[in-house]
Amino acid sequence: MALRMIPAPQAIARLAEFDTIIDARSESEYAEDRLPGAVNWPTLNDAERALVGTQYKQVSAFDARKQGAVLAARNIATHVEREAARLPQSWRPLVYCWRGGQRSGALGTVLGAIGFTVQVLEGGYREFRRAVLADLDTLPLGLDFRVLCGRTGSAKSRLLQQLAAAGAQVLDLEALAAHRGSVLGPLPGQPQPSQKAFETAVWQALRALRPGQPVYAESESRTIGRLRVPEVLMERLRAAPCIEVQMSVAARVQFLLGDYAHFLADSSSFCERLNALRQVQGHATIDAWQAQAQAGDWPGVVEQLLTQHYDPVYARSTARNYQGFGQALALALPGAEPAQLQAAALALLQAQGGDSAPALPVPRSAPLTGQAEAAHAAQP
Numbered sequence: 164m165a166l167r168m169i170p171a172p173q174a175i176a177r178l179a180e181f182d183t184i185i186d187a188r189s190e191s192e193y194a195e196d197r198l199p200g201a202v203n204w205p206t207l208n209d210a211e212r213a214l215v216g217t218q219y220k221q222v223s224a225f226d227a228r229k230q231g232a233v234l235a236a237r238n239i240a241t242h243v244e245r246e247a248a249r250l251p252q253s254w255r256p257l258v259y260c261w262r263g264g265q266r267s268g269a270l271g272t273v274l275g276a277i278g279f280t281v282q283v284l285e286g287g288y289r290e291f292r293r294a295v296l297a298d299l300d301t302l303p304l305g306l307d308f309r310v311l312c313g314r315t316g317s318a319k320s321r322l323l324q325q326l327a328a329a330g331a332q333v334l335d336l337e338a339l340a341a342h343r344g345s346v347l348g349p350l351p352g353q354p355q356p357s358q359k360a361f362e363t364a365v366w367q368a369l370r371a372l373r374p375g376q377p378v379y380a381e382s383e384s385r386t387i388g389r390l391r392v393p394e395v396l397m398e399r400l401r402a403a404p405c406i407e408v409q410m411s412v413a414a415r416v417q418f419l420l421g422d423y424a425h426f427l428a429d430s431s432s433f434c435e436r437l438n439a440l441r442q443v444q445g446h447a448t449i450d451a452w453q454a455q456a457q458a459g460d461w462p463g464v465v466e467q468l469l470t471q472h473y474d475p476v477y478a479r480s481t482a483r484n485y486q487g488f489g490q491a492l493a494l495a496l497p498g499a500e501p502a503q504l505q506a507a508a509l510a511l512l513q514a515q516g517g518d519s520a521p522a523l524p525v526p527r528s529a530p531l532t533g534q535a536e537a538a539h540a541a542q543p
Contacts, residue, residue, distance in 0.1 A: 299396065316410070322504050
């Protein structure tokens with residue numbers, strides 16, 4: 164029987180070597196969080212776990228185990244027939260459950276008896292989770308972060324995408340959180356992940372970054388939607404050098420009208436989101452903004468949101484929370500068209516120097532100002 168236990172540190176270091184990573188937990192456990200790339204082969208599904216748990220408490224542990232064995236055997240047979248029947252003997256899976264016990268052991272035993280070389284994660288998902296949390300306290304310490312600051316609507320996330328396309332290292336927390344980080348930030352039709360899944364995604368992204376080369380990220384609050392940014396990472400971002408992306412109010416309004424186009428087709432959803440600002444802005448202001456939106460005056464209400472709410476909040480919070488903001492490089496953006504963002508990304512990389520700067524001429528449509536202009540002038 165080719166069944167082996169593997170300690171969590173070794174399994175994590177070798178994740179890419181396994182042909183398949185199999186999560187033997189129930190569908191709800193799998194949905195909350197899982198090892199990167201894992202597929203779900205439940206040994207017991209949610210309803211079955213509840214049934215066995217009730218028997219364990221109300222009847223006896225022995226009867227519960229008998230019932231669990233029947234249900235697990237049926238499920239494992241289905242998985243083998245559906246998923247493993249055509250796999251070659253050389254197939255090498257990693258199997259885990261919550262603690263690396265009965266569920267993964269039962270599935271792994273059957274697969275091993277067939278002749279596959281099966282590794283079962285010692286300690287299961289629980290040990291993986293402990294390793295993730297430990298790494299989140301240490302991985303950010305070895306990375307050289309550069310933080311993009313800028314008022315709402317200055318296309319910072321789009322600029323991050325262009326930096327990544329130009330070869331720079333990027334940590335896009337809003338993409339990992341599936342949220343734009345404001346009251347109007349939920350993405351249409353895309354729920355946020357669980358806190359555990361978000362942390363696993365951040366952990367995976369951090370592990371892929373190279374120490375010694377700049378990592379560009381966006382200034383964030385401690386929470387993105389309902390998700391909390393890991394504490395050590397947040398501290399590192401707030402202590403990092405800053406780049407302030409500057410764009411006119413008119414250009415930001417134009418960008419936001421396109422980026423939040425889903426609200427233009429559903430003013431009721433927009434108005435509902437605005438209700439969260441009533442305590443800050445007062446009922447009269449929110450009522451007026453909702454009336455503007457319902458009347459179709461989107462440029463007017465977006466401009467007022469920026470100048471009366473988001474810009475003052477930005478001015479207070481960024482200076483208070485980001486230590487390098489007072490000495491920030493200033494990157495002037497005329498607009499958020501793809502060519503303008505690409506030009507800005509190339510200008511920024513060349514001005515900052517380093518291994519990630521592409522050997523390309525800097526388009527002058529994305530001027531750098533202040534310290535950044537001086538840095539660019541020093542380039543050969």
